[in-house]
Amino acid sequence: MMTAGVAAAEVTFSGTAKFGYNDTDHKTGASDGAAFSDVDLNIDFSQELNNGYTAAASFEFDVTDADQGASFSASDALVSLTNGDSGIYYGDTDHAAENAWTAVGSMDNDAFRDADDEMVTRADITFGGAKISVSLGDDTHLDNPTKATTPVPGNEKDYISLGISGSAGAFSYALAHQNANTLWLDDDDNEAASQQKTTGVRVSTTLGGATVALGHAKNDNGGSTGIEVSYPMGALTTTASYVKEGKAGAEDNWDVKFAYAEGAVGVIVATDESTDWNVDLSYEMGNGMSLFIGADDGGEDTYAGVSYDLGGGASLLASYAKDNDNDDNDDEVGAKDYKEGLTFQLSFAF
Numbered sequence: 289m290m291t292a293g294v295a296a297a298e299v300t301f302s303g304t305a306k307f308g309y310n311d312t313d314h315k316t317g318a319s320d321g322a323a324f325s326d327v328d329l330n331i332d333f334s335q336e337l338n339n340g341y342t343a344a345a346s347f348e349f350d351v352t353d354a355d356q357g358a359s360f361s362a363s364d365a366l367v368s369l370t371n372g373d374s375g376i377y378y379g380d381t382d383h384a385a386e387n388a389w390t391a392v393g394s395m396d397n398d399a400f401r402d403a404d405d406e407m408v409t410r411a412d413i414t415f416g417g418a419k420i421s422v423s424l425g426d427d428t429h430l431d432n433p434t435k436a437t438t439p440v441p442g443n444e445k446d447y448i449s450l451g452i453s454g455s456a457g458a459f460s461y462a463l464a465h466q467n468a469n470t471l472w473l474d475d476d477d478n479e480a481a482s483q484q485k486t487t488g489v490r491v492s493t494t495l496g497g498a499t500v501a502l503g504h505a506k507n508d509n510g511g512s513t514g515i516e517v518s519y520p521m522g523a524l525t526t527t528a529s530y531v532k533e534g535k536a537g538a539e540d541n542w543d544v545k546f547a548y549a550e551g552a553v554g555v556i557v558a559t560d561e562s563t564d565w566n567v568d569l570s571y572e573m574g575n576g577m578s579l580f581i582g583a584d585d586g587g588e589d590t591y592a593g594v595s596y597d598l599g600g601g602a603s604l605l606a607s608y609a610k611d612n613d614n615d616d617n618d619d620e621v622g623a624k625d626y627k628e629g630l631t632f633q634l635s636f637a638f
Contacts, residue, residue: 297336303329305636312629314611319629327351330364340371374413381408384421385464388451389488392503392514393529394541394560398488399481399507400466401425401447418454425449425469464488468508484508510535523550556623568623580607584622588612591622601637 306326313320329349336342347365366379381387385400387410403425410423425447449466468485490503498519505512516529524546531541545558552572559565568582576597583590593607609621611628619625 298332298334300332300334301329302332303327303638305638306633308605308631308633310627310629310631312627314628325351342368342370344368344370373415375411377408377410377412379407381410382423383408383425383447383449383466384410384423384451385449385466385486385488386451387421387423388419388453388462389464390462390490391505392490392501392516393531394543395503395505395512395514395531396533396535396538396541397481397507397509397512398486398505399479399484400449400464400486400488401469401482402478404478416454417456418452421451423447423449423451459491459493461491462489481507481509506534510538514541524548566623580624582622582624585613589622591624591626593624593626603635605631605633605635607631607633 304327307324309321309323311319311321327350329351330346331349332344332346334342334344345365345367348363350361350363364380366377366381368375368377368381370376381403383401383403386402389398389400391398406425408423408425410421412419412421414420447466447469449464451462451464453460453462455461465487466485469483484507486505486507488503488505490501492499492501494500498517501514501516503512503514503516511534512531513534514529514531516527518525518527525548527543527545527547529541529543533540539561541561543558543560545556548555552574554568554570556566556568564586566582566584566586568584569580571579573579576599578595578597580591580593580595582592589609589611591607591609593605593609596604598604607624607626608630609626609628611621619627621628
């Protein structure tokens with residue numbers, strides 16, 4: 289990381305660089321060996337203003353696939369003006385509802401829109417121990433929002449959302465709401481349900497060492513009412529949840545997760561309505577070397593990897609991953625997000 293500054297102004301550079309070899313096409317699972325690379329440069333600006341305010345801006349440059357500039361792009365741009373109690377943000381930032389909301393178990397009806405491939409304006413203020421946020425989203429910058437062969441111009445209704453979170457005594461709470469909207473989806477983290485009018489409320493507290501959360505979310509598809517309990521017992525933490533789904537014919541959702549961390553060993557075992565499960569193990573072998581083994585997605589995804597810390601932000605990785613049902617994107621197999629097939633990779637962080 290490198291920092292340059294004049295008076296109270298500051299510019300910070302950081303980033304990552306990866307290159308390696310992989311022998312599998314993740315789209316088909318076929319053998320297709322090829323080298324790959326990925327370089328990210330993050331630039332952050334900040335300036336202290338009068339009256340306790342700070343102006344800031346940040347963005348990221350991405351260079352992928354060793355195209356020597358052909359795939360050079362900028363992303364994640366964000367501009368902000370903040371002080372200790374409030375802030376205004378524009379760019380790659382969460383919508384107000386998404387920023388405040390955390391699901392209680394596996395809810396089907398809390399699809400708050402994810403800020404992905406769109407510009408968001410959000411204002412935050414802290415008042416009486418509560419953080420209150422309001423945001424407006426806009427996808428009109430997309431040249432072809434429908435991804436049609438012949439581009440169709442956008443005719444969007446602005447996306448507006450509200451988020452309130454805070455604590456009162458021993459209780460923490462959150463309220464989230466979004467309006468119905470016609471913004472075009474961005475092919476990534478949003479589905480049709482994220483365009484619906486949606487409201488969610490949750491409250492949590494600690495009882496006898498256990499964290500207990502209750503929540504309810506509702507959209508046009510019905511309501512989801514959930515309870516979640518997390519209880520630590522030394523190195524083992526057990527988390528269980530149950531969600532009652534209100535949509536006609538919908539099955540209720542339940543999840544159980546066991547997480548163990550002691551010394552060099554880490555184990556996570558989880559199940560999802562008994563139809564999906566995952567087992568992920570990690571072991572610190574010493575001298576900067578770590579081992580990771582797991583089976584996820586009900587056993588459809590399996591992986592094993594060894595990483596070696598070279599110091600100074602550099603590391604080596606050798607991994608093998610299998611996506612049996614071919615439903616994962618590149619860099620998404622298993623808990624470690626490995627590439628499918630055999631991979632050798634050298635990474636740097638600076």
